[in-house]
Amino acid sequence: xxxxxxxxxxxxxxxxxxxxxxxxxxxxxxxxxxxxxxxxxxxxxxxxxxxxxxxxxxxxxxxxxxxxxxxxxxxxxxxxxxxxxxxxxxxxxxxxxxxxxxxxxxxxxxxxxxxxxxxxxxxxxxxxxxxxxxxxxxxxxxxxxxxxxxxxxxxxxxxxxxxxxxxxxxxxxxxxxxxxxxxxxxxxxxxxxxxxxxxxxxxxxxxxxxxxxxxxxxxxxxxxxxxxxxxxxxxxxxxxxxxxxxxxxxxxxxxxxxxxxxxxxxxxxxxxxxxxxxxxxxxxxxxxxxxxxxxxxxxxxxxxxxxxxxxxxxxxxxxxxxxxxxxxxxxxxxxxxxxxxxxxxxxxxxxxxxxxxxxxxxxxxxxxxxxxxxxxxxxxxxxxxxxxxxxxxxxxxxxxxxxxxxxxxxxxxxxxxxxxxxxxxxxxxxxxxxxxxxxxxxxxxxxxxxxxxxxxxxxxxxx
Amino acid sequence: xxxxxxxxxxxxxxxxxxxxxxxxxxxxxxxxxxxxxxxxxxxxxxxxxxxxxxxxxxxxxxxxxxxxxxxxxxxxxxxxxxxxxxxxxxxxxxxxxxxxxxxxxxxx
Numbered sequence: 001x002x003x004x005x006x007x008x009x010x011x012x013x014x015x016x017x018x019x020x021x022x023x024x025x026x027x028x029x030x031x032x033x034x035x036x037x038x039x040x041x042x043x044x045x046x047x048x049x050x051x052x053x054x055x056x057x058x059x060x061x062x063x064x065x066x067x068x069x070x071x072x073x074x075x076x077x078x079x080x081x082x083x084x085x086x087x088x089x090x091x092x093x094x095x096x097x098x099x100x101x102x103x104x105x106x107x108x109x110x111x112x113x114x115x116x117x118x119x120x121x122x123x124x125x126x127x128x129x130x131x132x133x134x135x136x137x138x139x140x141x142x143x144x145x146x147x148x149x150x151x152x153x154x155x156x157x158x159x160x161x162x163x164x165x166x167x168x169x170x171x172x173x174x175x176x177x178x179x180x181x182x183x184x185x186x187x188x189x190x191x192x193x194x195x196x197x198x199x200x201x202x203x204x205x206x207x208x209x210x211x212x213x214x215x216x217x218x219x220x221x222x223x224x225x226x227x228x229x230x231x232x233x234x235x236x237x238x239x240x241x242x243x244x245x246x247x248x249x250x251x252x253x254x255x256x257x258x259x260x261x262x263x264x265x266x267x268x269x270x271x272x273x274x275x276x277x278x279x280x281x282x283x284x285x286x287x288x289x290x291x292x293x294x295x296x297x298x299x300x301x302x303x304x305x306x307x308x309x310x311x312x313x314x315x316x317x318x319x320x321x322x323x324x325x326x327x328x329x330x331x332x333x334x335x336x337x338x339x340x341x342x343x344x345x346x347x348x349x350x351x352x353x354x355x356x357x358x359x360x361x362x363x364x365x366x367x368x369x370x371x372x373x374x375x376x377x378x379x380x381x382x383x384x385x386x387x388x389x390x391x392x393x394x395x396x397x398x399x400x401x402x403x404x405x406x407x408x409x410x411x412x413x414x415x416x417x418x419x420x421x422x423x424x425x426x427x428x429x430x431x432x433x434x435x436x437x438x439x440x441x442x443x444x445x446x447x448x449x450x451x452x453x454x455x456x457x458x459x460x461x462x463x
Numbered sequence: 464x465x466x467x468x469x470x471x472x473x474x475x476x477x478x479x480x481x482x483x484x485x486x487x488x489x490x491x492x493x494x495x496x497x498x499x500x501x502x503x504x505x506x507x508x509x510x511x512x513x514x515x516x517x518x519x520x521x522x523x524x525x526x527x528x529x530x531x532x533x534x535x536x537x538x539x540x541x542x543x544x545x546x547x548x549x550x551x552x553x554x555x556x557x558x559x560x561x562x563x564x565x566x567x568x569x570x571x
Contacts, residue, residue, distance in 0.1 A: 020528050025524070025531075034546070039531055052522070054525065084555065147553055151537075277477065277478070303522070
């Protein structure tokens with residue numbers, strides 16, 4: 001049997017981190033009273049017009065540059081028509097013909113065979129990034145056979161990032177999205193929290209045999225976490241393989257991931273192929289971006305988005321941060337991944353290193369193996385840690401000066417975790433954990449132990 | 464594409480328009496005829512223009528909160544509401560197929 005080659009592409013919608021919406025001045029905020037963050041334009045009342053938010057344009061340019069895209073100095077807005085209760089205008093304003101950024105790439109890393117020490121770098125091509133409006137939210141009330149609509153989210157700015165089908169499994173998809181999430185959070189263009197709907201991922205999955213054309217693809221929606229993304233993609237790959245091996249065919253359909261059952265199911269309310277009747281948005285002229293060369297002399301600078309200006313101000317991306325950590329502290333690449341993977345952990349590590357004589361290579365063990373497991377066990381973030389970087393540095397200094405043993409240090413940490421306000425030194429004195437340095441005292445203790453266990457000693461000496 | 468019954472039925476479904484009667488369909492056919500005159504112009508090598516605004520500057524707004532907080536006013540337009548939510552049917556109600564619709568197109 002010829003092996004199946006799975007092909008996975010992703011469409012990712014990231015909510016732009018801005019005060020107001022893409023085309024209106026209503027506020028962007030999670031969890032507010034229903035329909036309180038809605039302007040007349042958002043509700044699609046007649047006579048209202050879209051006005052583009054400069055911050056959203058800058059966010060898209062930043063993201064495009066971070067993903068190595070070509071920024072289109074002229075991009076266009078279009079209308080995508082479909083009927084749904086949470087889309088009051090009956091169309092979404094998007095960028096279908098000429099989006100703001102195209103042809104980029106994203107590099108991400110994977111552990112080979114789950115071993116952190118063997119990491120491999122993969123790349124996925126970014127087809128494009130486009131600006132578009134988010135829709136409102138529908139709450140389905142099946143008991144009363146109705147849908148409740150909240151338009152607070154309608155019109156919030158989104159960046160749709162389209163990743164080419166360069167991935168082959170759930171693990172790759174999740175790793176790519178994770179890296180994108182870290183990049184967006186570093187740039188500040190999106191907070192990208194999946195649980196709050198700020199980052200939504202749809203997966204396009206198909207399988208084929210080597211040498212043959214790509215198979216029919218399905219679209220999988222309703223994926224709410226990275227873990228579920230990997231599960232959904234892997235399930236769908238398996239489902240398609242089994243279907244084809246049993247002589248069946250794959251329908252070009254949209255499926256929803258059911259997290260409880262761990263499977264994908266056909267989605268209701270998607271009647272056949274949609275015809276979106278794309279047309280240019282007549283109320284918006286082309287979006288023109290400038291760079292140092294093309295900057296017009298007399299323009300109001302508030303009306304100018306300068307690509308070069310934004311490029312100069314990009315922060316260090318995660319990949320650059322990791323290299324710098326390895327170079328500066330002599331830690332391993334997989335350590336740098338672990339540090340960046342937990343919000344605030346890098347800062348914590350660097351603060352401890354600043355305040356202790358212990359070498360960073362040793363400190364990293366305490367951060368990743370000890371502190372991090374405590375945090376995970378108690379479901380705490382780094383910011384919520386009862387042990388501050390100061391306290392941990394104090395403790396590590398005691399260990400470094402050989403005033404306590406490694407085992408004792410772990411005991412002290414367990415006490416510090418209780419957050420009772422005691423210092424490491426106080427705990428050491430309280431529990432008498434100091435290492436005994438006096439030779440004579442040590443001899444006395446050993447002799448006492450031997451004297452108390454005469455039989456065992458004889459057995460040992462006899463071999 | 465000729466304005467055949469199949470095309471008109473498709474348009475009615477996509478755009479939820481109702482051509483209503485022969486007069487309506489005839490008006491559509493005349494509009495298509497009128498627009499077809501565009502084909503007589505040689506546009507080879509000419510960039511399509513999709514907006515007369517193409518030379519205008521797209522105005523960029525500052526990212527300030529200036530609107531919203533008018534829940535009551537918006538809900539005044541709602542036929543039905545539940546606790547500040549708009550009420551809609553459970554899902555899209557698909558337009559019945561041609562045979563089942565009250566459309567004069569059936570007769571064509």
